[in-house]
C-alpha cells in the first residue's frame with residue numbers, strides 16, 4: 001500500500017511508521033558514539049549498559065527484575081526476536097496458538113520451523129479474546145502461544161483479567177509464550193500496559209519482546225530486546241549467536257544514554273492519544289465509523305455505511321481515486337472475513353492527518 005500511495009501521491013496512512021523524525025538528542029548521541037569509534041562487534045547479548053537500562057525500566061514499570069547477564073538480550077528488531085524465539089523453541093509438529101487477525105510475521109516463523117499454527121479468532125467488532133476457544137485449542141502438542149498487546153492490527157489491549165486467565169490456563173503445562181509488546185508505551189485513556197512481566201506465572205514461561213523502533217520513532221533502525229528466564233534465554237541465544245550474532249553497536253550506546261530520559265517513553269501514550277483524538281475529531285461527521293483504539297498508533301474505521309466492496313478493493317480504490325491509503329484488515333487473516341474495516345496509522349503530523357480525514361469525510 002505504501003508503494004501504491006507513492007505512485008498515486010496519496011496521503012499514506014497505511015504502513016505503521018511515523019512521518020516525523022526522532023528526537024534530535026538521539027541523533028546526536030548516535031553521532032557521538034560513532035565518532036567515539038564504538039564501531040566494532042559488541043557483546044553477543046548486547047552492550048551491558050543498555051541491558052541494564054532495559055532491566056531497570058522493566059523493573060520500575062512492571063515490578064519484575066530480569067538478570068542482566070542471563071535474561072536480557074538486545075536484538076536487531078522485534079520481528080527478529082520473535083523469529084529467534086520461535087526457532088529456538090518450536091520443533092516439527094509442535095502446535096503454536098496464534099490469534100487472528102495478527103501481525104503477519106508470526107505464522108511464517110512458525111511454519112518455516114515445522115510448527116503448525118492453530119488459529120483462534122478474536123471476536124468482532126470488539127476484538128476480545130474468546131478464552132473458551134483458547135482453552136479448547138490447547139492440546140498436549142501445544143508448544144507455544146503468541147500474544148500481542150497492545151494489538152496490531154486491532155488496536156485492542158489485554159486487561160489484567162485476560163492475563164490472569166492465561167496464567168491460570170497455562171499453569172501446569174510446559175507451553176511457552178512469545179509476548180509481542182512493541183507498543184507497550186502506547187496505551188490510552190489512563191489504562192496501564194499489561195505486560196507478562198507483571199504476572200509471575202506468565203513471566204516464568206515468556207519471551208517478552210519489545211522494539212526501540214516504535215518507542216523512539218526510529219522504525220528503520222530495527223532494534224529491540226527480548227527478556228526471558230535464564231533457561232529460555234540460553235536456548236534463544238543459541239540461535240541468535242549463529243544468525244545476527246550481535247546488534248548495531250553505536251546505536252546501543254546511544255539508546256543506553258537516551259533511556260535515562262524517562263519522559264521519552266512515559267510521555268508516549270499522551271503524545272499518541274492526542275494524535276488519535278485529533279484524527280477522530282477531524283473525522284467527525286464522516287460515514288466511516290471508528291472502532292475503539294485503545295492502544296498502538298492505529299485507528300480502525302468500519303465502512304459498512306459507505307460501500308459493499310471487499311476491504312482489499314476499497315483500500316486500493318481509495319488510494320488511486322481519492323488519494324488516501326490505508327490497510328485492509330482482512331489481510332491479517334488466512335480467510336478474509338466479511339468485516340468491512342480499514343486500518344489507518346495516525347503516527348503522522350497533524351497536517352497529514354487533517355488532509356487524510358478531510359478526504360474521508362467527503363466520501
Ligand SMILES: Cc1ncc(COP(=O)(O)O)c(C=O)c1O
Nearest residue numbers: 016077078079103152182211213
Ligand atoms: C505487532 C508488531 N510486532 C512487531 C513489529 C516489528 O517491530 P520491529 O520493527 O522492531 O521488528 C511490528 C511493526 O509493525 C508490529 O506491529
